[in-house]
Amino acid sequence: MDRRQISSVAHTDHPIAAPLSDDSVRTLLDRALPSGGARLLDLGCGSGTWLMRAQAARPDLRGDGVDNDAEAIAAAGRAADEAGLGDRIAFHARDAAEFSSPHRYGLVLSIGATHAFGGLLPTLKAAGNHLAPGGSVLIGECFWEREPGRKTLDAGFAADDYADLATTVDRITADGWVPLYGHVSTPGEWDDYEWSWTGSLSRWALDHPEHPDHGQAFEAAAAHREAWLHGYRGTLGFVTLLLRRAPRP
Template sequence: MERHRISSLAHTDHPIAAPLGDDSVRALLERTLPHGDARLLDLGCGSGAWITRALAARPALRADGVDTDAETMAAARRAAAEAGLGDRLAFHTEDAGEFTSPHRYDVVLSVGATHAFGGLLPTLEAARRHLAPGGSVLVGDCFWEREPGPATLDAGFAADEYDDLATTVARVTADGWTPLYGHASTLREWDDYEWSWTGSLSRWALDHPEHPDAAQALEVAADHRDAWLHGYRGTLGFITLLLRPTTP
């Protein structure tokens, strides 16, 4: 079963592909989005959940979303057209790290997609290339709530994969960014995300028992649930930062 197919099914009940509740997403967008004519770029946009919410909140906003999966992009285009957003929104099926545009963007967003760039700082480097003067970046990535123990490492993580929150923010500021706001996802947000992820995938498998991928989907969901509950729950954190370049 292909990774993008697993991700698509797992995010059916939680289209924001990160441990953020609806209220948090709404508050972050309200702090981030300018009023009036503006452009937004989402690098690693997935199904376009962030973009469509941003466009609904700002009627003059125009946006571009970039992701590699053609099937997800096609579904996102159809959803945008059905919502009447097609004239304000374009999806691009390509590597977000190689995307080029004639535009500069007032907001560059990349939440939960830093793996596509090789980490947090490379993601910010990519965002900077697209940013208009005075623009902002909204980026979300993991950090260690506490030092990872053997159970977390056995779940597939490396001890040096992330830093604690203070060190994460220090690395960002040393890289030339000034934080304007930050939201650390709560345990409740994490639990809702993980139960939704594993539950959506499991429900699909149980509803389609004759599908050749059903057994694998159940296995993936069970493995993910075990890694979360027995491994990284309460240890892995998620921070969403609103940033501006410290110098032009």
């Protein structure tokens, strides 16, 4: 079972691959969605959940989702067809950093996918290249709620992976972006996400005792739970920001 398969199973009960509740997703989309039949682009869309929720709320919008996970893209396409949204969303199995389109987008999303671009600011640069005039970016990124201690670092992080929230926002504004709205994931959202992640994977292993990967699934769930509860819980934060470009002087 590779990392992609583990992630796919782990997100069964929490299809938004970030510590965000359904209410938070709804609020963020209400704030972010453009009007007038604009187009949306999700860079690193995974299973396409953000686009499908956006399209269900605003049928006049059209969307493109991009991810290098061909199986996730295929599943997203099937889900969109089953929901009657297949004529409004196109999914593309390719590297999000290399995606090109003849369209310009009123909203570009990239939630928890900055690793695909080499970091936060490179992700914003890539997103900006796809924006229509006056368009917005909805981006989700981790930050340090507090300085990471040894247990957090031992869980697989480096101190310079992220900055604190204020520094993160300062870097964004210094790069020419204006925050219009932000949501900091609550401890409850984090706990729900992590319990869902580890629980979905553990349930799959219990339900498939004859599968050759069931032992690996158990181990992955246990290792993740250990890293979370004994490592980064309360230290790693997540912020989702709605941004527009600052006017050029």
